[in-house]
Amino acid sequence: MRIIDKAQLVEILDRDLAVRLIEEGFIAFSAGKVHVPPVQNFAFTEQNGDCCVKSAWLQGSDTFTMKVSTGFYDNPSKGLESNDGLMLVFSASTGQPLALLQDQGWLTCLRTALAGRVVARLLAPRKVRAIGVLGSGVQARMQLEQLLPVTDCRRLIAWGRDAGRLADYRRFAEGLGFEVRTTHEARELAESANLIVCTTPSREPLLQREWIQPGTHITAVGADGPGKQELDPALVAAADCIVVDAVGQCSRYGEVSHALEAGLIAPGDLIEIGALLAGQASGRTQDDAITLADLTGVAVQDAQIARCALMSLAASRQGPARTVRPK
Amino acid sequence: MRIIDKAQLVEILDRDLAVRLIEEGFIAFSAGKVHVPPVQNFAFTEQNGDCCVKSAWLQGSDTFTMKVSTGFYDNPSKGLESNDGLMLVFSASTGQPLALLQDQGWLTCLRTALAGRVVARLLAPRKVRAIGVLGSGVQARMQLEQLLPVTDCRRLIAWGRDAGRLADYRRFAEGLGFEVRTTHEARELAESANLIVCTTPSREPLLQREWIQPGTHITAVGADGPGKQELDPALVAAADCIVVDAVGQCSRYGEVSHALEAGLIAPGDLIEIGALLAGQASGRTQDDAITLADLTGVAVQDAQIARCALMSLAASRQGPARTVRPK
Missing domain, CATH: 3.30.1780.10 (ornithine cyclodeaminase, domain 1)
Structure with a gap:
């Protein structure tokens, strides 16, 4: 062994x-x-x-x-x-x-970041104006690294609560070649970036429906267990395309679970990454579509x-x- | 680590x-x-x-x-x-x-054998005439070793289907100090031994109700998954005391599951080893009682x-x- x-x-x-x-x-x-x-x-x-x-x-x-x-x-x-x-x-x-x-x-961190890379390749807008990352931990770093091969965009807006950690994250991202802006206002991030990755363990929505610009793709990886939530359920419902890693698991505790519970979306609205990769479903069909990927992590x-x-x-x-x- | x-x-x-x-x-x-x-x-x-x-x-x-x-x-x-x-x-x-x-x-083999030792100490007859072991594999050996501290009896009757393996088992048991008789007839074993351990992966009953002598204790460890069975359900039903490691698991696929299914015993007839050890139930109350321990193995x-x-x-x-x- x-x-x-x-x-x-x-x-x-x-x-x-x-x-x-x-x-x-x-x-x-x-x-x-x-x-x-x-x-x-x-x-x-x-x-x-x-x-x-x-x-x-x-x-x-x-x-x-x-x-x-x-x-x-x-x-x-x-x-x-x-x-x-x-x-x-x-x-x-x-x-x-x-x-x-x-x-x-x-x-585990890497396979989660790689899933982020896969969905960004499938769903990101053709022209990424700026990448937005919520969170400043390991996952925020690895997701950013995995976006390097997916887009040429090197403009980043990073959101975090802790100034020290955010400053560290800035240095990390600058090391990768990004031009970095940091903020404590998620709204500012949402209004600038059209490729957004949410990596926090938040238990309340950080991003609201009305802040998100047309054509934006959002990948949310934080909701990996009951009670966690990074997105306004109305934002989930507003997405033109909702991709999940596993319908069953995401319906139980992913981002989409809150919108399902509230009756804002139906199980039939969810597309599994595997089905998308196999060509059994379509992802982004329009430049101004809002797309969402809800990643809870599967074995x-x-x-x-x-x-x-x-x-x-x-x-x-x-x-x-x-x-x-x-x- | x-x-x-x-x-x-x-x-x-x-x-x-x-x-x-x-x-x-x-x-x-x-x-x-x-x-x-x-x-x-x-x-x-x-x-x-x-x-x-x-x-x-x-x-x-x-x-x-x-x-x-x-x-x-x-x-x-x-x-x-x-x-x-x-x-x-x-x-x-x-x-x-x-x-x-x-x-x-x-x-895993050892903890199973140690459970056999625990139940033999709790339930074996005061005077063991002969130990009977069904099977000749690792578990048959380890169960026998673990009976050494429980009883002074050094007479063994061993049952197996394969003559070569049975001869190996004889040598092993003789090495532990036993006087050994081997047989291919489970009935012969049942009629001689009053402390019996069943260790086979059998899928049909090996021991019948009418062969078992009053005062016998039987430990059965083979039924560790669906479909396995070493004892006649009528024998299970005839036991004066039925001890199990876990009521839930034994009811699903242990020896007792077959007798439960046939309606020959009721869930209330099962006593967990833990309850017996804690003094919340009584085990052998009479010298001529037949006692049974059904061990499926718990985490x-x-x-x-x-x-x-x-x-x-x-x-x-x-x-x-x-x-x-x-x-």
Whole structure:
């Protein structure tokens, strides 16, 4: 059993291969070809922590994956990161454990950012005036990095509550080549940017319907559990195209859940990324359409990013000249 | 994160501590103090394999555990064991992964055998004439080892279908100090032994009601999934005392499920080990009573044996003079 740590994963992981595998995963998921047992959840109330276990097997794949994510929110006071995690990869032909990926949650962050890249490529307006990012954490950084290959736009407006963190984020984005404006007013961001990514753990809407300009695409990744919400349900309802990673999960606790509950949209309004990628639905059909992608995170992304790690590792051992293609 | 392999576990694991922790686990489970999310199951039909993920946290414990078990039944033709598995232990106060126990399924076998020891101590007749074991695999061996501290009886009658494996089992049991008789007739075993352990993956009853002598205790561990069955439902119904590890799980697919379905017993006839250990129910009340223990295996046993492994390891590092007590 191979044990791979975070530093090694960051070094070897082939991001382009990862995008292709994540897309393959979404398509298989929407086609009903991914086995996903129920998520296991623990709540450690006194310790202000939680843990979830997500497992998946993409039919026909020679491996299956189990991912453990933990969040213990008093950890920073102990000098530890709040989030931790790992993945286990097993052979789907012998059951043997093949690899322990001690990624400390990095692969989860990356697969989420890669899903953002996939939907931005599918739905972003042809001419991006400015990118808007809400939040200044790891996900805000990784989403921005993943937009680099999707658009030439290097104008960024970044929203955050904490001035210090926002200043750090500015430096990070400038390092990527962006011309950066920061703001504490989400309205200012919404009125300037037409490719917006929401990455906060907010429990109340940050973006209102009336602020959003025609032609804008919004990707929301913050609502990954019950009670979280970044968008005004009226904004969700105003979108001309609503894409979700998983209809079932998003209907339970994604951004769209609030609009569904309020009766502003119907389940039939939701399009899965996999269906869009497979050409079974259309995304942006007009330049002035508002499009929305609601990403709650599905286990097939974990399975595919883990496969990618093992394939990247094998390729890196065979020397840099080899290209890796999904099987 | 500590990585501990099977050989090290076999060497350091304190079996007596394990019994106490398993008992503590059963009591907590029956008192509703164990958090057990739904089991994750995979079926790999073409590969003739399966996998299950069981996780548990005993409220108040400083660790929680996740166990992966795989069974790929064509593995022997590839020179591999059919069963494999591992456990992960996490801190319940910070979420950090503490240990990977690469036990290859050994800890699961042991915790099952230890449950057999617990119920034999609680329910075996005062005078054991002969022990009867059905099956000749790993579990048949471990159950026999775990009966050594429970009874002075060193007469064994062993049943199996394969003569070669049965001969191996005889040698194993003789090595433990038993006087051994082997048979291919389960009836012969049932008529001689009054402490019987069934350890087979049978899908049809092996022991019939009319063969069993008054005063016998039977522990059945084979029915760990749908479709498996070692006992005649009439025998289950004839037991004066029916003990189960988990009422819910045993009612779904344990030995008792067949008798429940047939209406031969009622859910109220089932006593959980935890309730028995806590003194909330009585077990064997008469010398001539027939008692039955139906063990399907619960995740709290995994959590407790994993805790035991870490505690044993800590104790072994502090030198042999230290005794380990459960916290």
